[in-house]
Amino acid sequence: MFEGLSKYQPQFLAVLRIVTALLYIEHGTMKLFGFPPSEMFANGLGTLMLVAGILETFGGLLIIIGFHTRTVAFILSGQMAVAYFMAHAPQGFFPAINMGEAAILFCFIFLYLVSAGPGAWSVDNARRNAV
Numbered sequence: 001m002f003e004g005l006s007k008y009q010p011q012f013l014a015v016l017r018i019v020t021a022l023l024y025i026e027h028g029t030m031k032l033f034g035f036p037p038s039e040m041f042a043n044g045l046g047t048l049m050l051v052a053g054i055l056e057t058f059g060g061l062l063i064i065i066g067f068h069t070r071t072v073a074f075i076l077s078g079q080m081a082v083a084y085f086m087a088h089a090p091q092g093f094f095p096a097i098n099m100g101e102a103a104i105l106f107c108f109i110f111l112y113l114v115s116a117g118p119g120a121w122s123v124d125n126a127r128r129n130a131v
Contacts, residue, residue, distance in 0.1 A: 017066065027053075066121065070118075077107050080103045084103040
């Protein structure tokens with residue numbers, strides 16, 4: 001029944017990449033620019049949160065446009081694994097309790113992008129086709 005959709009796999013992968021990056025950037029802009037507003041970062045950022053904000057904002061932008069997608073996704077996947085084990089796991093075993101679902105999902109979606117590549121509509125593909 002769904003076999004006909006297989007021909008659109010590169011486009012669906014690109015949509016997954018772009019939507020994931022848009023959501024990811026939101027976490028970075030919250031840390032760096034206070035938008036959207038969050039009381040979580042009202043008292044300023046430590047060094048780790050500043051680095052996280054930079055990676056989330058600028059790494060997310062690179063993922064959106066599909067530039068060096070596999071390399072950036074690898075770095076961001078690792079960042080999310082570290083974030084989960086440093087910030088969420090100590091608060092409890094279950095991700096629904098320790099608020100770690102987003103970190104786990106980002107980690108594994110980025111890990112998938114390392115393997116699958118950017119899909120359609122990416123700078124990586126445009127560069128590959130230009131050579």
